[in-house]
Amino acid sequence: MTTEFKDSIETALHNPNLTGALGRFSEAYRISRAKAYEGIDFEAVRDRIAEVKGNACSRFEELAEQFKANAERRGAKVFRTSDPAEVKRYILDLAKAQNVQSVVKSKSMASEEIHLNKAFEQAGIQVDETDLGEWIIQLAHQTPSHMVMPAIHMTKEEVAEVFSQEVEAGQAPDIPKLVKFARGKLRPKFLAADMGITGANIAVAETGSLVIITNEGNARLVTTLPRIHVAIVGIEKLVAQVADIDPILTALPRSATGQLLTSYVSMLSGQVPNTDGSPKDLHIILMDNHRSDMVKDPKFKEALQCIRCATCLNVCPVFRLVGGHVFGKTYTGGIGTILTAWFDELKKSEDIQGLCIQCGSCVPVCPGKIDIPGLILELRRRLVVEQGQSLAMKAIFGVVNNRRLFHSMLRMAAVTQKPFKQGRFIRHLPLFLSDMTDFRSLPAIAPEPFRDKVKAIAQPKQAEKVVFYAGCLIDFAYPETGTALVKILNKAGIEVVFPEDQTCCGAPARYSGAYEVAAQNARDNIKALLETDATYVVSACPTCTVALKHDFLDTFKTLGITDAMGEAQRLSDRTIDFSSLVKKLVDEGRLTFKEGQHLGKITYHDSCHLKRTLKATDEPRELLQKAGHEIAEMYECDTCCGMAGSYSLKLPEISAPILERKLKNIKDTGADKVVMDCPGCVMQIRGGLDKDGSPIQVEHTAERLEDRFE
C-alpha cells in the first residue's frame, strides 16, 4: 500500500466528526431500512431487480437503440458515446452554440465520473450544483464521500463555515437556517439558468422515458425552468419496459434513505413545454465509459445491476470508520471500488481493494444481488496476475505451499517466541511487528500442536469415521479446541481421523489474490482429506469450512483447472462445520445433553463466514441453550470482529477500532463469557480482552460444549 493511501486512512481515522457521524448513521440506518421494508418481500424484489437489470445489460446495444428511437420520436436528441471526453465536448459545444451563460445541475454521479464541472469552469461557464449536499461539496472544493449523501462527512459547523467563506459571511451552524439560506441563494440561479443538467435513475427503452428521483425537488426545477435540459445517463440505467421500474422504485428509496418513496419521482418522456411555451431543447447522453466492457466480463457483468443505493457503504464496518474520501474521487465504498477499477483503471483499485475486510455484510442487503466482496476478491486476483505478488508475500506463500517446511517453521516459532511469551499470550512484539500487538495480544504457538496431541488421545475404534480438518489456528495455537471436538464426536460413537498431510486451507493466499498458491493448497488437502472413507469432513473453523466447501471449487473454476473438480465436489459434499454437525447428531438422538444444567448467561458472536456463507446462526445458539446457557444477545452480534485473516496484519489501524466496538458490545451484555465458532475470532477477541485486562472468558463453542453431553 502506498504511504499516501495509508496517510489518508490515518487522517480519516483521526477525524472525530467523520467517525462519529458515520458511526451514528450506520446504527440508525439499520433500523430505518428494516422499518421501510416492513411488509415487503425483499428477496422477491431483489430477484426481480437482478433479473430486470441483468437482462437489460445483456441487451445494451438493442435497448440503447430502442431508447434512442423512442426518445427522438418524442422530440429528444440522443447522443451515444463511450468516451467521457466526447460527453464533455458535446455539452460544451451545445452550451456555446446556444449562448449558455449559466447552468444548474441536479445530482448526477455520471457527471461526477467525468468531472464535468471542471470542464464548465475551464470554459468560463457558471455551473451550480443544486442538490444541497452537492452544493456544499462544490463550495468546499471537495468530492462526494457518499453516493446518496455527498456531504455526510461534514458537520453543520463546517457547512456554516463553507457558506460564510464562499457565499455570504456570518452563517450560523443552525441546520434549518442553513437549508433556508441554500434555498434563498439557489432560487435565483434556477430562474436565471439557460441549461439544466440531470442524471437519471432509470431509462426505459420502450417509451424513451427517464426516471429521476429526488427529495429536495431540485430536479423538478432543473427540468422545468431552464430552456435546455441535458440528461447524462450511464447505459446501465437502461431497462426494457415500464413495468421494470416497479422493483427498482420499491427498493431504491427504502435501501438508500429508509423511505417508502422519495418526495419526488419524475418520469420524463421527450420534450415538454418551456415556461414561454416553446418546446424544451432536450438532450440525452447515453454514456458507456467501459460499461459495455464490463458486460463482456462474465464475473463483473453483475456489478451493472447496481442501483446506486449505497447500502454497501452504510452497512460496511470499514466505511463507517474511514468514510468515502479514502476510496477516491467519485464512487466510494464496496461497489465504488469495483466501479473505479472499471471506469477508471484496474490499477486505481490497487490500494482501495485492500480496504474490503471480506465480512460479507453487504451481500444479503444488496438490492442488485451483487457479490461485492467476491468481485473485490476477483480484482485482487487480477492485480496479482497483472502485477505479481510482492517479494515478501511470495516468500510467505512459498513456505505455505510446502507443508513440511511450513509446519516445521511453526514448530520452530513455538521455541523462538519464548522471550515474548507471557502465559498463553504474546503481549508485545518489538519494532515493526509492534502494530500487531498494540491493540490485542496474540496467541502463543502451542508447545504441542494438535497433530501431535491427537496421537495421545485414546479413541474407541468405531465403524463410523469422521475426518477432522483442523486448520492452522486450531492445529498450532488452539489444540484444545480440536481435543474438545474429538471428545464430543466420540460420545456420538464416531471415531475422528486426523490425516497428517492436511495443510493450510489456502484462504490466506486466496484472500491475497494468490490463486495459484491456493490451488496447490486445495490439491494437497483434497488428497489428504479424501483418503479416509468418512461420513463427514468436519472443521471447527468457518473460514476453513468455506474453503473446503466452496473456495476450492471456485479457485479451480477461476483458474480453469478441470482435472480436480470432481474430487473437489466430493470433498465439498462431505464438508460440514462443527456446530451444524453436532446439531445434526443431537437431532438424530446420537448425542444427549446432561439434564437440568443452569450454566448462566453467555453472549454469542456470529463469525462472518459461519453466518453469511454457511448460514449457521441458529445451530450454535440452540446447542448452547440446550446445554443450559441463557444467551444475552449483544448489539451487532453479526458484525465482523476485525480479524479477517491477514487483514488485521495489513491494516491494524482499521482492525483495532472494529475490535474495540465489538468488545464494547460484548461487555455491554454483562455476560462473563463470549462464545464463537471461529478460532480466528477467538484469537482477535481473546487478544483484545486480554489487552483490556477484562475478566470475560472467550471460548470456542466446541470447548463450551466439551463436557455437556451424557
Next chain:
Amino acid sequence: MTTTFEAFQTRAAAVSAEVHRFATRHEGLAFIEGFLREVGVSEAPGSGAVWVEGSFLEGIGSAHVSSQVPGVSFEVTREASACAKVGISQLDWAIAATGTLVQDATAVEKRLVSTLPPIHLAVLGTERILADFNSVLQRLQPEQINYIAFITGPSRTADIERVLTIGVHGPERLIVVVVDEFEKVTA
C-alpha cells in the same frame, strides 16, 4: 373507499403532508378560501396565490374565487409563480401505499405552481386514490404522457448531518384537499 383513503391519509401524514377530506366541492372550496386567508394571501407583492384551473372549479368559476380571496390568480406564469405564496393544482391520482400524489405534469403551469411557491395545495377526488404504484401506472400511460410527476410529501433534505429538514427547493408545506364529489373532480 374509506379504507383506501385512510391508508393514503396515514402514509401522507407520515411524510408531513396535511390531508383534509370533504363531501362536496363547495365544502372543499370553503376550506381552501379559509386557508388562503389564514396564510395571508392578498394582492400585496409576494402574497399571491396561483391556481391552475381544473374540473374542480367547473360551474363555480374562477371569478368567484378571485372575488372571495383577492390575490388568487388563474394566470400562471413563471414570474407570478416565483413570487406567489401558494400554488394550487388538481392532481390526477394518488397512491395509498406510499401517500403519493400523481399528475400528468406536461403542462408547465402545473409544474410551476407545485415547485416554486412555499405552499402547494393539491385538490384530488377521493375515488382517484388507488392502492399502489402499478395500479396508477396502468392508468397513466408513459407512452403518451411526457411528464409524469409523483409527489410524496413536501420537499425535504437530510444532507447536513442527516437531520431531516422540510422545504429545500420545493414547497415546505403540502396541503391535500380530497373531495368525495368525484364526477367534478376528475382530471
